[in-house]
Amino acid sequence: MTPTLMQIDKVPVAEVIVRDRLRPVSEAGVESLIASITEIGVMKDAIHVRKKKDGQLYLMAGGHRLEAARRLNWVHVPAKVWTDVTDDWARMVEIDDNLAGAEMNALDSAVFLATRKAVYERLHPETKRGVAGAVARWDATEPSAVAFVKATAEKFGLKERQVYKIVAAGTALSPRDVAHLRQAPRPVSLKDLTEIAKIGDPVERGDVVLRLSVGNAKSAADARRSLRVEGGLQTPVKSPEDQALLALISAWARAGKAVRRRFIDQEFGEVAPLVADEADARDPALATAIRRGMAAK
Template identity: 40%
Template sequence: MSKLITGTTALPVAEIEVPQDRLRTVSEAKVRGLMEAIGIFGFTTPIEVRRAKGRFVLIDGAHRLEAMKRLGEGEIAVRAFDMSAQDARGREIAANLVAGMTPLQDAVFLAAWQSYYEERHPETRQGSAGAIARHGLQAKNCSFAELVAANRSVTPRHIHKATAAVRRLSADELRILDCSPRPVPLDAIEKIGKIADAEERAIVVEKLASGEARNVAAARHALAVEKGVKAPPKDPLQEDLETLTKVWSRTGATVRRRFVAAHVDELRRLIADAEASDE
């Protein structure tokens, strides 16, 4: 349970501790946007913190806190609570699930929400239908999945599949993907999660996040080429030329003469073009 500390409405910015294990990476673009908005309208939405052994730890509002730090503000408006670290994590997850995030962040937070409920209600880890019904786990998970699915114009099934995929990725892989210049789509998250080999998965993540590969298939193909497993992709025009050459080499003289007779005008133009280009 949590209790609002009514006597604490503002705190020194420098004294608020930011946990290292936060689920969401701070976006530079969002911080800059908040700095501009705060400069125009002032600081309007308090951040949330919890009291822990004489210090205050951030629950929700990392972007707002970073913006105020960069603006050189000494204090920041807060809503302070007495609550456990576990419930603080649950509150962070819930607040971000309702907000707008990338598909990867949606999946990460939904996976974290499920873990949070399993920690609070260990009996649900075994998939007990009765326990899930009693604690409302199924309804709560579905409501968040449906919310995210509606915002993304996809089905809840896609959301659940992506959530399962992020559980198979390491913290470093999730961080790298989260910092990608382009948001990683849901289908890519699912495909990455299916790569069993940890080394291959890490390289695919790097290639995708850096923009070196446009999708998971291209990243895996590039890796295979680097390892000498697959030949590099051929030029489509070169492939057509090789096909035509093979057919020509297999035909007899009679067929070749008939072909030339049928296409003599076009062949003459092509020969003239080729000779002209050599001059």
Template identity: 35%
Template sequence: MIRELPIDQIHARSDARIIDEATVSGLVDSIGTVGLISPIRVRAHGDQWEVVAGHHRLAACKRLGLVDITADVIEADDLHAELAMIDENLCRAELSPSDRAVWTARRKAIYIEMHPETAANVAGAHASNRVQGNAAENFSVASFAQDTAEKTGQTDRIVRMHAERGEKVIDEVINLIRGTKLDTGTYLDKLKKLSPNDQVAAAKRDLAFAREQERQRANGGIARRVVKVADEPLTDDEAVERHYAALVSAWNKAGETARQRFRELIDTPVMDRSAA
């Protein structure tokens, strides 16, 4: 149900993603020019309201000094509300590799908790195609990956890759590297092969080295040269995911006039595109 709600009665979840200032600044410009195109989504929380999806839009409206905001009021339990928040996060292009890993792993845990039946009925039809000891786990992961891929526009394989990083790299290490130069998929893949203690030791060592390099550069010194092995070329699936994310990001940043022009363009018959 769409309603106009007082902004001062709406609050973000305690586990909401840290506000990205660049995203909020872009939304301030867009909302200030064309208004709020997509209502935020909220649920009742005591005598207040809790954001289920759209806390960046809420932050932008607060900075614009708006008193009320358009919201889609839904009924959702804690798990469904958290799942909706995670899905919105995973659709964003600017998520860092560590954040994407954490949110994907958490989505997997929620999905399996909400749908335990996906792991309960494997032994029959699927047993012949899977190792018996891992049948339930494999089936539940595959179902989770397919569902997440459909919700976020990624491939099953990419979803499983992000989930594995989030499950195997411990929270302490994620918090250490988040937002640093070590926050890359390549580095997470190296860490996930280590024991928890070795992960912490490696992250602290590599962070200290990176900071020393920056200190030397800031002081006009010559930092010790580090030979970096180039990342592997993108697979077709990874390239598609990156292109899709770029399109979603561009659409989210566009104003309504630009979106309407784009709709008119893609609705133009192929043979007439040259005249568009």
């Protein structure tokens, strides 16, 4: 079955059905479109809809455009109407429309590219290694991965290495994970998603996602560390001051006596007042001697 462009005209806004989208429309995106339409007087790009055999119209691409038309109280919206469309083809239209033209954050990019890989393999079965009852391994040696990454990198102007990382991150996320991460007060980064993708234990992955979603961790790495500390698998992370002290003590211990003398001689003006202040609390006579030495210097 080959998709057919039935008409390029307009369709009633109220008749377009929106269902099972990969991401919700963003308020900022809709407001930006409304401002553009108000300024130039037209909607620059038509939406794409799928007309099924029962005559109903389903949105394939243009969620923000359709929502803008609704808020502007348009009766009709410019549209390209397609027939003889498969579910996979419709999903690919949605994905490519967003990847090519929408403002995408790291989470959206991961979800869309991971989905695109799955759809690509179904549309191009010749690119996938035959594995009875199993999912092909996602790495640089898998034929389907190589074919998809090359095609995707060329289509969207990405480096192949970027595509591998983004897809690996998106593939590791369940729909529930994605829903939680969309609620995170701090937008998750590709680094966060890559860290999540490394987690093999689904319970740990869910805990990390939950902590990010409610703002209890600054990053996925921080969330993993806090979980290990709470589980007694890792000692608490020390403050920057504690870490600096440990580094200084370690360096002093490694230095020989001659190096220590050179250090004291070079940094005497900095070190002596600190030592004298401490000596006041321990031995006033020692403090007096130190201050005499400071005066002599």
